[in-house]
Amino acid sequence: MTVSISRRAFAIGAAAAGFAMAGFSPSRAQQAFFRIGTGGTSGTYYPVGGLIANSISATGAAGVEGLVATAVSSNGSVANISAIQSGASESGFTQSDVAYWAQSGTGLYEGKPKVEDLRLIATLYPETIHLVARADAGIKTVADLKGKRVSLDEPGSGTIVDSRLVLAAYGLTEKDVEPEYLKPGPSGERLQDGALDAYFFVGGYPTGAIVELASTNNITLVPIFGPEADKLLSEQKFFSTDTVPANTYKNVGETKTISVAAQWVTSAKQPDDLVYKIVKSLYSDETQKTLQAGHAKGKLITLQNAVTSAGIPFHPGAEKFYKEVGALK
Structure with missing residues (x-):
């Protein structure tokens, strides 16, 4: 059974859970509100953000006394960084490439003011580039996208940045496809209706929207592999090789990607x-158990992974903890 939770309901629920578990009342110590910008409700950021928000809002071994954290749906990486920069959010999830570009003023942020105050709390897990296609669309490689109807995700997302890089690696631009700019949910609906041939999605597998799509439709994952991908990996160091195991999505075989x-x-x-x-x-035992039980990617949110792929400086509070436990020298 699939349960749909609205952004507002989830945020209110996370806040309420924080209040209830902490036993907050007006007489208690001053509360700290800590928003976590996530992504679309059909992606991976949102449910993972909800698990983290509820865990750190609780008191006791796993929680922070007086803290109410909420997971907030957003347009993704770029939008979350903008919200942090403006003070509209205390924190957010982002792709490592987007964080690096923002803090250094390069790549997507070339010619724009650097987000010099951006700091890392933790690296969470790998985010796989999914190129989802209708099985009958005749798309076997990225090059086959030429002339096809392809969603690159919404402006402000990290996915649109990476989709452009992948297209370029295979000699394509947005002008070579019929581009659309939709989040994964609407993209899946249009693909299901035959109005779209393929779409890009960057997120941890398995992602709910693709699981649901594959359960009722014949889809394929297009590999991002070979000399073009190797060249992209050598030029953009924030990418890594990755493989989506067979049957992660119904009737979809093992797929090499990045x-x-x-x-x-x-x-x-x-x-x-x-x-x-x-x-x-x-990284308390209680939160770790919650993450491992709550989502497939929760198993990868470990202390060992926390300090990897750190392209921007750690926040001093995070750095202090990692040094205390020996994760950082």
């Missing part, structure tokens, strides 16, 4: 003590 890292970032302006407590809560 990935980036999902990261949780914040602003250097956030208090060191608060971020320290949040990170300590994230």
Whole structure:
């Protein structure tokens, strides 16, 4: 059974859970509100963000006293960084490539002001580049996208950046396809209706929207593999090789592709003590059990992975914790 949760309902629910578990009342110590910008509700960021928000909002071994964290749906990496920069959000999830570009003023942020205050809380898990196609669309390689109806994701997402890089690696631009700019949910609906041939999605597998799509439709994952992908990997160091195992999605075989890292970032302006407590809560035994039981990617949110792919500086509060436990020198 699939349960649909609206953004508002989820945010309110996470906040309410925080209040209930902490036993908050007006007489209690001042509360700290900590929003986590995630992604679309049909992706991976949103449910993972919800698990983290509820866990760190609880008091006791796994929680931070006085903290109410909420997972907020958004347009993804770029939008989350913009919200942190403007003060509209305390933190957010982003792809490692987008975080690096923002902090260094390169790539997507070339010619724009650097987001110099952007700081890393933790690297979470690998984010796989999915190129989903209708099985009858005749798309066997990325090059076959030429002339096809392809969704690159919405402006402001990290996916659209990577989809352009992948197209370029195979000698294509947006002008060579019939581009659309939709999130995974609407993309899947249009693909199902025959109005779209393929779409890009960057996120941890298995992702709910693709699982649901594959359960009732014949789809394929297009490999991002071979000399073109090798050249892309050599030019863009934030990419890594990846493989989606067979039957991750119904009737879809093993698919070689590439990935980036999902990261949780914040602003250097956030208090060191608060971020320290949040990170300590994230890697507590209780939160780790919740993450492992709650989502396939939760098993990868480990202390060992936390300090990998760090293309931007750690927040001092996070760095203090990682050094205390020996994860960082």
